[in-house]
Amino acid sequence: MYHYRRLNSDQSFFQKIKNLDYILLICILALSTLSFFIMYSTDGGEFLYHSKSHLIKLVTFFILMIVISFFNIKFWHLCSYFLYGAIILLLVWVSIYGLKVSGSQRWIDLYFLVLQPSELMKIGIILCLAKYYHRVSIEKVNSFLSISIALSMILIPIFFVLSQPDLGTSILIVTSGLIVLWLGGVKIKYFFISFITFLISLPFIITSLEPYQKLRILTFLNPDRDPLGAGYQIIQSKIAIGSGGFSGKGFLQGTQSYLDFLPEKHTDFIFTLFSEEFGFVGSVGLLLLYTIIILRIIQIGSISRSNFARLFCFGFAFAIFIYITVNLSMVLGLLPIVGSPLPIMSYGGSSMLATMIGFGIVMSAKVHNQQTIA
């Protein structure tokens, strides 16, 4: 009885609409609009393939987000393990039947969308661990057993993602997972110890890296080493951003991208184009928009009554922060190129789908913030 009532929620449809978080919604809409115009610019100022496809995805996934937010947060709590398991199955599927593009096997062709399950796992891991730490009592958090369970939840998907191989996404999944562990109350000293262990084992990890990954790290350390080869992307990206100046070259005026000097300008390097055309002012503005979104998600987390919602919101906010930081550091030449998209802005369905699902669940937490979960 109780469960039934809670799951179906005690709010009417209109109440739910009223309870939606409009600050977050407006920010997401603003970001979506911006991303559409930038995609339009990458198409050379014409409404072509990328901008069309991006627009369709934006609309579809935005609606999906609203739909998700109407489901009670309790429902998502209930489904967490199931979703996690489903994504693991998709990863297994990918490793067997996945599409292979330039040496990596990461995708499933769903005809209307080429799905990259590892992107979904970025959200899946947060959901799963949020549910886990919601349930684990405070005394048991630091027990060997509970830490082992949590770690294996992270390591199982990592195993598949790394074997694709996809270092960038693996790092993002691990980081998102670890932050939930941290939020869940795992002792700081464990983090320190594992961090030091990681540093010590770093040389061994590097030797086991794929040659192209090693090359990327070397190139990162000195991009001028091979300016026409591996360093080309970083150099051209820095030139584009640097030449943007204070106010940018203007919308549709980015010469670096128009004349095809920018590689991957639709996806990982979308910020470079944005920064070239809108300059320092635009870039700081975009960061501000992201910051508002992150802060709003944290706020929603902190007014949630359930720890699940709280953990998810905080974890998700942190994840978005990490995506932005890794992507921006990469295009600004502060980190090696690891291949991580900028949320919502980058072209790519799976990443946008994952982000929108995340927003949806956060929105659901907001709508149902008085919901407690046993």
Next chain:
Amino acid sequence: MIKGNFTIRKSDIINRRMFIIGTAKLIIFGGLIARLFSLQINENKRYLTLSDKNRIREWKLPPTRGNITDYFGNIIAGNLKVYQLHIIPEQVENFNYLLSRLKVILNLSIKRIEKIKKERKQLKPWESLIVSENLTWDQFSKINNYLYELAGVKPVMTISRDYPFSDIYTHVLGYVSQPNEDDILSNEIIQEKFVPGIKVGKLGLEKTLENDLIGVNDIQRYEVNAYGKRINQLEYQKGKQGSKIRITLDTEVQKLSAKLLEGKAGSISVMDIYTGEVIAMYSSPSYNPNSFLFGISKDEWQLIRNNPLKPLINKTLSGLYSPGSTIKPIVALSALENGIIDSKFKVQCKGKMELHGQTFHCWKEKGHGYVSLNNAMKQSCDTYFYEVARILGVDRLKVTADKFGLGKKVLGEYFENEKAGQFPDTKWKINKLGKGWVLGETLITGIGQGYTQTTPIQLCLMTAQIANGGYKIQPKILTDDNQLTSEQVKKAMQDSKSNDFYEPLYDDQKNIRIVQEAMFSSTNELMGTSYRSRIDDPKYQFAGKTGTAQVKRISKRERELDLKTFQIPYEERDHALYVAYGPYRKPRYALSIIVEHGGSGSAAAAPMATELFKLIVDRHQYRKKLADFKEFSI
């Protein structure tokens, strides 16, 4: 209750830890903004430059060469608009079909088609492929008619070198063609201005004056994409045409020289005896320099190369000939200067002379009898000069010959292929051949045979310096704005005691007069070797000396046969020479004529002088007017 407590404590932990992370986030975002600031604000200029370097590329176009004109300003090497046909491969739908269409319209050979296909593979699809460098107007209009069905074909108008007088000036100007590796490596200016399609001087003045003529490239600035494809033109910077060069030659005289030597191998040079300006310098046969502009065809090249009259050799500067009797004025002058003879000195000519058991023949078998200097020069008596040379000795003769410029380059700084020739003496023979000098060699040197080798331009200079009263002059082929006119130079020479700018080549000017008179007799008195070619009108009257240079030693049998020129095989016929100056009363110009294997100087070479002097003297007033006008304008 207890459970509720835990829940609150747990959310506290979560909130507290979130706060720590939130702070870290702000710091990291701050770091990113700092990085953005450093790239976009601090280093903006540097990256803007890099970005422009990325997107802007310059294209140099071939510069326009400077014109070369003759003395009167007629263009002898100019520039012409030519029509070319280019193909932009990326705009072509079906390349093979297009080529087959062009083959029909332009009558292209299969070889050419193959070459075009090969060239296409080496180019980027947006780079234009030159199908034809020089279309006739007919072909050009035909192409324009069919243009609607020839996508990717671009008719282009461009500028090319043009030599309007065709082969008249070839040996003076040289020609231009595509530079080869050597041209580019040896000249930094060509290196700097090099673009595909540029033409550089290969020979003659076109080569020596390359750096003045080449001009400055037009520059197009384009915005390009990452693959180097031009997107749009940003700027067009006009270059500069190369400097205009005016040479001292007179096209009319040059044309006449070419006409006189038509069908013969030889050379005509004409020089102003005061200024040293070269008025004409023609080597025959010549060839058409326009053939080299767009690559000469193999057949035409073979025709030029295999011509037995050797058109490729600039005979005026690189042809080495025995001067024959044309050396006699110098032998006479040397003897007079050294006090060995005077104008009354006589020698008996019996048709031959014996020395140490060797016989030296005079050209006149019966002999000239007793001859004085004037008579000996007039009739070109060899015995007289054998005797004079024997007394004078070769070493003293060489001193005089050197003074008058024999054995030295005349225009060397402008023509790489000019030869110095040689005038022998005893030391020369020891050094060069390792053998002692034999007196018999002195004798034949005295009549311009033996080791002596001179170029036609040297003989012309020699004559000019005798004609001007024995003053050294500096031959010129380029006009010089600060140059004195003939009148001014003449005045300065007569006044040379007060300034030593014009170096006298004599000890006693009387001796020069004697030689001049002897040359006058040779042309204008009965029995003179060139008497038949004389002009009696004092306006055109000239003085000269014939010469006949043997190509091979005449055997006894041949001497007995006394063959006519046409009866001897071409290769063995004598070279005909003539040097002269005029008008005799007021000398202005000297000339030298050489007809290879032409037979005797009096029959083959001297008659040409008659026609030349008529023209040269008539042209003098125009030349003077131009020089005076220039003087006036200063």
